Amino acid sequence: MNVTLIDSPVANVANIARALRAAGAELQVTSDADAIARASRIVLPGVGSFIAAMTWLEETHIDAAIREAVERDAFLLGICVGHQLLFDVSHEMGTTAGLGLVRGEVRKYEGPLPVPQIGWNRVDARGPLFEGIAPATPFYFVNSYAARGAESEVARADYNGAFTAAVQRGRIFGVQFHPEKSSTAGLRVLRNFVQCN
Amino acid sequence: MQLIPSLDLLNGRVVRLTHGEFASARVYGEPEAVLDALDVPRGARLHVVDLEASRSGRPIETDIVRRLSRRDLIVQVGGGIRSIDDAQRWLDCGAERLVVGTVAASAPALLASLVETFGAGRIVPAVDIRDGVVRIDGWERASSTSMREVFTRIESLGVPEVLVTDISKDGALRGPSFALYRELRAMTRLKIIASGGVSTASDVVSLSRLGNVSACVIGRALLEKRIRLSEITVSNSIPERIIPCLDVRGGRVVKGVSFTNIRDAGDPVECAMRYEAEGADELVILDIDRGTDRDTIRRVADAIFIPLIVGGGIRTLDDFRAMLRAGADRVAINTAALLRPELIRECAEEFGVQAVVLSCDAKDGLATIRSGSEVTHADAVEWCRRAEALGAGEILLTSVDRDGTNRGFDIELLRSVTSAVKIGVIASGGAGRVEDFRDAIESGGARAVLAASLFHDRVLTVGDVKRHLQTEGIPVR
Secondary structure, eight states, X not given: OEEEEEOOTTSOHHHHHHHHHHTTOEEEEEOOHHHHHHXXXXXXXXXXXXXXXXXXXXXXXXXXXXXXXXXXXXXXXXXXXXXXXXXXXXXXXXXXXXXXXXXXXXXXXXXXXXXXXXXXXXXXXOSGGGTTOOXXXXXXXXXXXXXXXXXXXXXXXXXXXXXXXXXEETTEEEXXXXXXXSHHHHXXXXXXXXXXX | OEEEEEEEEETTEEEEEXXXXXXXXXXXXXHHHHHHTTTOOTTOEEEEEEHHHHHHSSOOOHHHHHHHHTSSSEEEEEXXXXXXXXXXXXXXXXXXEEXXXXXXXXXXXXXXXXXXHHOGGGEEEEEEEETTEEXXXXXXXXXXXXXXXXXXXXXXXXXXXXXXXXXXTXXXXXXXXXXXXXXXXXXXXXXXXXXXXXXXXXXXXXXXXXXXXXXXXXXXXXXXXXXXXXXXXXXXXXXXXXXXXEEEETTEEEEEETXXXXXXXXXXXXXXXXXXXXXXXXXXXXXXXSSOOHHHHHHHHHHOSSOEEEEXXXXXXXXXXXXXXXXXXXXXXXXXXXXXXXXXXXXXXXXXXXXXXXXXXXXXXXXXXXXXTEEEEEEHHHHHHHXXXXXXXEEEEEETTTTTTOSOOOHHHHHHHHTTOSSEEEEESOXXXXXXXXXXXXXXXXXXXXXXXXXXXXXXXXXXXXXXXXXXXXXXX
16 A cells, blocks of 8 residues: 655654554655645654644645544544644644644643653553554553644543544544554554555 | 551550660650641541550450540550450550561461451561561560461451551651561461551552552551652652763773773763663763763764763753753753752753753762762762752662672662652662662662763663563553
């Protein structure tokens, strides 16, 4: 299956590319807005700050390209900060509008456990992205911010309270964890995305 | 898991004894003022011990208990309850529950009649233990009754809980007596209220994982503000990580004892793949040549789908960036950070807090540099605390003395660091048996445990360690 991986300078694209290939993707890695607008299956990675990632999407017009692809019914998967970019807004370093493809807001974890969360955490999930994944399977997270109780939530984990570990709205998916670092469970999620139709 | 703050009273004031010695009493102040400072939530249980009563055998601090009982708290009182009349006096003061120690061991008939008179729900038998022997009379005498007999007797009374204090741990802030509570798990079905030594949030999590501990009493650690009740959450199901380490030199895996006597142990890519297949949660590659062998990092990163920490010879932001580009998820820095601590802040700002691992090689409590060969003047605990403030996301703490010895982790060193910082600590140096991994997490408060030679030499597999942790109630992936 053909997959277009957005070649963001604010993401570890090489690791995700490797994992997607292992999951069976025929990969095109690009930052060309026109190519992304025409793509049928897109992966939006991201690490670092929300505002840096969103600014880059706007400057390159990839934000518009993603919206265009989504309107043509393309499949989209956001990973980590890429997942956060799908939401209406993030409150990391001030308030920044996201792509607005799923409803909800991204906020900092507050609570007694150390932030950022670094490590494996159990995820309770449903839906096509998690087919074949047992309940409470651990995935690898590295994040200081997350959405809580999002409308499109399909997976939930607990860290300083319950948070949204994955969302799905139609063909738009987002995962807060790093599937490319979550061993066999992560590769299964990527394969599910690569194959879903 | 209920948290029960504890106030020990002597001469109208809150005090703490160390090892139960009256001569060692340290005064904290008036009970109400002390209580106000603890932020005890409404409706919580409060444990009050009348120390003089426990020694003299009659209720003394009745006025204080009357005043504390008027607050929205469930007050349980202990000390000197040796008759139905004593018990009635405390209940008349407003106490909800009575903690009875000495009679539980020495006067079973009285304990039975207390339960019969006031109900099993209002009596909390207490057993004080030192070195496997039950103590009575304010800890001053050894009981002639064995531990097993005392617990069997208490269980037959139908009370739901028993309060167990390990006197050797009490007030010492060295952690609770996990071994004792584990022993009791096999001895009795009673739920245990653990008392003595609880000094970190991690202690509470570890106690809750034992399965037979329903509550814990926290005294000195609260009074000295080492922990706050609001900081304790019992999120005890987040998996703990097992991390094999590859010490690499010239593109080969090597392993030495205390950083010397290096010997060859194989190909890093093969080792890394084997570890992932065994269930490793993360990998560490330390380049002990102090060079940055990017090619090896790239080859390993290409072969695995778990996170990779790389360390060794990272001097500058550019070195750090090069490792991330080669495929590392996180980078450990040691020598360069000790020589110029600002490097931690710079890396955290450039690459994010999560990418920065402070590697601290401790020897006799001091941080060392250049692979443990040079001791600095920096206190290891203080250095870790400072590194956290500068932006380190996690600490890789290695005991240089234990490294490669298989003698177990340095639990004291671990506790001193894990109780000083909020970020996670990876325990390293000394793993030899599966129990060592348990102790590093349970007693040491580590959020991850690292081993090198043990896994290389296939003395244990990652799977062996995880199976053991699981049977001990410690969650793993």
